[in-house]
Amino acid sequence: METDLSALYQLLGSRDRPVLPSGEQRAVLGCGYVGQTLARQWRAQGHAVTGTTRRASRLESLSQWVDEAILFDSESSKNDLSFINTVDCLVVALAPTGQQYVDLDTYRSVFSRGIDQICSAIAARQSSSPLTVIQLSSCGLYGDHGGALTCEQSRIDLLHPINALLAGSESKLQELRSDHVSVTTLRLGGIYGPGREIPDWLLAAAGQQVERCGHHVPCWIHRDDVVEAVDLIAALNLSGLYNVVDDLQLSKQTITDHLCAAIGLPQVEWMGSEREQRVLHAAVSNQSIKRLGFQLQYPSMIDWYLASRSAAV
Numbered sequence: 001m002e003t004d005l006s007a008l009y010q011l012l013g014s015r016d017r018p019v020l021p022s023g024e025q026r027a028v029l030g031c032g033y034v035g036q037t038l039a040r041q042w043r044a045q046g047h048a049v050t051g052t053t054r055r056a057s058r059l060e061s062l063s064q065w066v067d068e069a070i071l072f073d074s075e076s077s078k079n080d081l082s083f084i085n086t087v088d089c090l091v092v093a094l095a096p097t098g099q100q101y102v103d104l105d106t107y108r109s110v111f112s113r114g115i116d117q118i119c120s121a122i123a124a125r126q127s128s129s130p131l132t133v134i135q136l137s138s139c140g141l142y143g144d145h146g147g148a149l150t151c152e153q154s155r156i157d158l159l160h161p162i163n164a165l166l167a168g169s170e171s172k173l174q175e176l177r178s179d180h181v182s183v184t185t186l187r188l189g190g191i192y193g194p195g196r197e198i199p200d201w202l203l204a205a206a207g208q209q210v211e212r213c214g215h216h217v218p219c220w221i222h223r224d225d226v227v228e229a230v231d232l233i234a235a236l237n238l239s240g241l242y243n244v245v246d247d248l249q250l251s252k253q254t255i256t257d258h259l260c261a262a263i264g265l266p267q268v269e270w271m272g273s274e275r276e277q278r279v280l281h282a283a284v285s286n287q288s289i290k291r292l293g294f295q296l297q298y299p300s301m302i303d304w305y306l307a308s309r310s311a312a313v
């Protein structure tokens, strides 16, 4: 029989998280938008942080925020992931970047060839000290649920090749679980925050016709809430699968209608499209991670955006 530990987790989650005087050894694979913010926060908390980038040109700037900046490129055979031998916590925050259109092979490079290299390095680890692996995955995996309430146990859409690759990467990492390796998958909504003002992108279509379906329900999460969720899992040293999304659960049309009305712009006319292939249409639940004591700093992308606009005036 499984014991319900949610009350204990809530208590632990609500407390300030202690950092040992010496800190922990932590690593962030993929110091992009989320990864770099996380690495900076952990270093400020006293952890020794290793971070990776794919570009040699970023090593110097990344070195400001981490103790050791390392090159990791899923296409390279020269990667040195030996630092994984000594880390207490490893976050996998890789995503294809740098291009507007990302083709399937680029996804395959990151979520198949890259993940395989990471899995081999974890499996080859000599140490039996505890390791927490946290993978940042995507709620895009759920696909089209007709806008219905969708939780971690709901079916995922394996028909779309990108989703199949992502799901494969989740399984490969989850299979590494052992007595001393815990693995948690966090499925994220679309990430927004400073420098990624998704509402601005939606508002750019105000007064225009858009060849997309406005009735689809996507999901969103602020960058700093992702960082908090990762920090919580690292502190609790758990294995599991959790959705990390805000409370919004509204269709794209309803979101843009709210935004346009609040700012005094004409509404977007959603024309629908047969060409949309990777659809997310699901009211994704965040109840599981909330049961661990997770509290959203930004429950609504709309409120965050309107508050940041009025603060800037």
Ligand SMILES: NC(=O)c1ccc[n+]([C@@H]2O[C@H](COP(=O)([O-])OP(=O)(O)OC[C@H]3O[C@@H](n4cnc5c(N)ncnc54)[C@H](OP(=O)(O)O)[C@@H]3O)[C@@H](O)[C@H]2O)c1
Pocket (backbone or CB within 6 Å): 029, 030, 031, 032, 033, 034, 035, 052, 053, 054, 055, 058, 072, 073, 074, 075, 092, 093, 094, 095, 096, 097, 109, 110, 114, 136, 137, 138, 139, 188, 189, 190, 191, 192
């Ligand atoms: N963005 C979203 O809306 C969203 C939604 C759901 C889930 N997620 C997940 O959330 C995590 C963080 O996303 P993010 O937006 O912070 O990502 P991001 O800003 O695009 O950063 C991605 C990181 O991966 C590295 N990278 C790219 N291609 C690589 C390759 N071939 N080999 C090795 N490293 C490579 C990049 O290297 P450089 O430092 O050289 O750029 C960068 O450090 C990712 O795991 C992503 O899958 C994101």
